[in-house]
Amino acid sequence: MSQASNKVFANGWMFAVYLFLYLPIVTLVVFSFNDSKLVTVWSHASTRWYSALMQDGDLISAVSLSLKIAFLSALMSVFFGTFTAFALHRYSRFRGRTILHSMATTPLVMPDVIVGLSLLLMLVSLQQWLGYPERGLFTILLGHALLGTAYAAVVVTSRLKEMDGRLDEAAMDLGAKPLQVFQLVTLPLLAPALVSAFLLTFTLSFDDVVLSSFLSGPGFNTMPMVIFSRARLGLNPTINAVATVTITIVSIAVIASSFYTSHVERKRKREMALAYSDGNK
Amino acid sequence: MATAPKPQTETKSAEKEVLLRVEGITKIYDGTVKAVDDISLNVMKGEIFGLLGGSGCGKSTLLRMMAGFERPTKGKIYLAGQDITNLPAYQRPINMMFQSYALFPHLTVWENIAFGLKRDHMSKDQIESRVEAMLKLAQLTKYAQRKPHQLSGGQQQRVALARSLAKSPQLLLLDEPLGALDKKLRETTQLELVNIIEEVGVTCVLVTHDQEEAMTMASRIAVMSEGYFQQIGAPDEIYETPNSRSVADFIGNVNMFEGVVTVDEPDHVVVKCDECTHYVGHGITGNLGMAVGVALRPEKITLTKTKPKGEYNWCEGEVVEIVYFGDHTTYHLKTKTGRVIKAQEINNTRDLSCGLTWGDHAYMHWGDLAMIVLTH
Numbered sequence: 001m002s003q004a005s006n007k008v009f010a011n012g013w014m015f016a017v018y019l020f021l022y023l024p025i026v027t028l029v030v031f032s033f034n035d036s037k038l039v040t041v042w043s044h045a046s047t048r049w050y051s052a053l054m055q056d057g058d059l060i061s062a063v064s065l066s067l068k069i070a071f072l073s074a075l076m077s078v079f080f081g082t083f084t085a086f087a088l089h090r091y092s093r094f095r096g097r098t099i100l101h102s103m104a105t106t107p108l109v110m111p112d113v114i115v116g117l118s119l120l121l122m123l124v125s126l127q128q129w130l131g132y133p134e135r136g137l138f139t140i141l142l143g144h145a146l147l148g149t150a151y152a153a154v155v156v157t158s159r160l161k162e163m164d165g166r167l168d169e170a171a172m173d174l175g176a177k178p179l180q181v182f183q184l185v186t187l188p189l190l191a192p193a194l195v196s197a198f199l200l201t202f203t204l205s206f207d208d209v210v211l212s213s214f215l216s217g218p219g220f221n222t223m224p225m226v227i228f229s230r231a232r233l234g235l236n237p238t239i240n241a242v243a244t245v246t247i248t249i250v251s252i253a254v255i256a257s258s259f260y261t262s263h264v265e266r267k268r269k270r271e272m273a274l275a276y277s278d279g280n281k
Numbered sequence: 282m283a284t285a286p287k288p289q290t291e292t293k294s295a296e297k298e299v300l301l302r303v304e305g306i307t308k309i310y311d312g313t314v315k316a317v318d319d320i321s322l323n324v325m326k327g328e329i330f331g332l333l334g335g336s337g338c339g340k341s342t343l344l345r346m347m348a349g350f351e352r353p354t355k356g357k358i359y360l361a362g363q364d365i366t367n368l369p370a371y372q373r374p375i376n377m378m379f380q381s382y383a384l385f386p387h388l389t390v391w392e393n394i395a396f397g398l399k400r401d402h403m404s405k406d407q408i409e410s411r412v413e414a415m416l417k418l419a420q421l422t423k424y425a426q427r428k429p430h431q432l433s434g435g436q437q438q439r440v441a442l443a444r445s446l447a448k449s450p451q452l453l454l455l456d457e458p459l460g461a462l463d464k465k466l467r468e469t470t471q472l473e474l475v476n477i478i479e480e481v482g483v484t485c486v487l488v489t490h491d492q493e494e495a496m497t498m499a500s501r502i503a504v505m506s507e508g509y510f511q512q513i514g515a516p517d518e519i520y521e522t523p524n525s526r527s528v529a530d531f532i533g534n535v536n537m538f539e540g541v542v543t544v545d546e547p548d549h550v551v552v553k554c555d556e557c558t559h560y561v562g563h564g565i566t567g568n569l570g571m572a573v574g575v576a577l578r579p580e581k582i583t584l585t586k587t588k589p590k591g592e593y594n595w596c597e598g599e600v601v602e603i604v605y606f607g608d609h610t611t612y613h614l615k616t617k618t619g620r621v622i623k624a625q626e627i628n629n630t631r632d633l634s635c636g637l638t639w640g641d642h643a644y645m646h647w648g649d650l651a652m653i654v655l656t657h
Binding site: 164166167169170171172173174175176177180184185188189268271272274 | 348349350369370371372375376377379380381383384385386387396397400401428430431444445448
């Protein structure tokens with residue numbers, strides 16, 4: 001094959017993949033501005049469903065519940081995930097390390113349905129014995145944090161592996177007590193990983209429907225649950241509107257963060273080049 | 282000259298003050314691996330003490346025990362008379378300059394140097410003046426606000442040094458201080474480092490696998506192997522009078538002959554080897570018929586085309602390899618027994634001085650005090 005036709009093929013392939021990935025999303029966004037009551041029939045453009053969304057108390061409260069849960073569970077996940085990662089990374093030998101290691105990562109591969117079901121069974125029997133916890137926000141939070149901890153642990157562990165262990169020793173050598181070492185050296189260097197772990201677990205929680213369905217109680221419907229149940233009754237264009245809002249927010253966040261990272265990287269490269277060009281004066 | 286190995290304890294130097302005393306220290310990993318095996322050592326105040334050995338010889342473990350990152354399985358460490366064996370690293374008045382520096386990447390040069398001072402609850406003014414002094418000492422004043430990745434290798438090395446000296450430690454540990462620099466930079470940096478250390482007057486323990494680094498920087502060197510000291514001495518002592526075949530072999534280049542003592546007099550001995558007969562101009566602690574090794578450094582051999590007079594201390598061979606280094610040339614000569622002996626000639630004229638080329642027949646000869654007789 002000639003180089004030109006190779007390039008045509010490569011571009012065509014790329015286009016096909018992008019089409020496959022983004023056509024549904026684009027369709028959704030376009031139809032969110034459709035005036036028609038029927039989701040699949042285009043009449044003319046309007047923001048009718050966005051105003052309907054403003055009036056839709058159920059959906060709004062579902063979104064705010066989802067955001068609340070996502071935020072709190074991401075915090076919990078990063079907190080516990082970091083400690084798990086530390087235990088696994090720093091202390092190479094302790095009783096039950098292998099078990100902790102495999103247990104910490106099991107939720108990654110375990111089907112959500114199984115995790116959700118087993119959590120539900122446990123919570124139900126707990127409630128029978130102790131009368132606590134009532135199913136609702138707290139139980140959903142617990143489930144999401146469980147899943148998120150596993151993900152956060154993986155992210156933080158990989159960063160810890162990259163980090164130079166001698167930095168901790170250097171800090172200690174210069175008189176920092178173990179807690180100060182963590183606070184002054186480990187934590188600042190870990191910060192990027194903590195942020196990405198937070199974002200990852202936030203999104204995981206925000207779009208989870210399986211665990212939430214198992215663990216929620218009456219009156220606690222998260223956004224994906226509401227969308228899911230409404231979609232089963234026949235699609236409503238308000239769903240398109242809420243989805244478009246979500247997509248917009250996510251896109252802005254993703255684009256901003258990638259701009260920021262590439263900016264930091266470019267700046268760093270420039271500075272390094274500068275340092276080497278003015279040599280060893 | 283005694284060639285029997287000296288007992289591996291420190292020779293007493295009463296006039297100097299002992300700063301660091303290590304007593305019978307042993308480190309065993311996982312219950313079986315002996316990384317450091319019953320080492321005792323005195324480091325005098327103001328000296329630069331070198332720990333030299335290949336990788337895995339235990340030198341780094343020993344250094345880490347001094348710093349407080351590892352606890353010895355057995356033995357004690359004293360600093361200025363105080364037992365510090367169980368003191369955690371952050372309470373020891375010992376600072377370390379790490380291999381590849383371990384500078385804090387998120388802090389500026391200024392903050393890196395101030396890190397240790399801040400832990401001591403010094404006043405802001407005191408910290409500032411101390412950091413400024415350190416920056417000046419290491420010629421880093423104009424880089425104070427840079428981050429480590431904005432510095433070249435040599436500058437990073439100076440930051441590491443300034444940081445480890447900032448707290449005025451009683452003892453400075455240097456872990457392969459020049460390992461991360463390229464060859465040209467090493468030579469200048471080496472001298473800079475020694476000058477700064479001498480200016481400050483701090484006692485140092487230097488760990489390195491590079492004998493050149495140890496030779497030029499340290500006032501005394503301990504050659505380490507498999508967790509114990511093979512020999513302790515000044516650089517020239519270790520080079521010219523190694524106490525065993527392995528030390529002779531580890532430090533510098535050496536031609537090793539194996540032979541038997543055929544004449545044993547108080548003022549000279551004769552050692553008969555396959556290739557030649559050595560006449561050694563001093564007595565040895567050995568007896569007649571004893572199997573000994575004779576170590577001969579390449580630079581102590583002279584090459585000629587004419588046959589030397591007498592029956593001792595020469596050997597003939599054919600030039601099989603010429604390695605040109607610029608300042609000197611190493612000739613590899615194959616003797617009639619088939620072994621290759623290295624001889625080094627200084628290129629003190631611009632044409633290759635002895636005019637030998639591949640395949641030439643040549644004679645090597647040396648003085649009767651040039652070789653070292655080794656019984657171990």
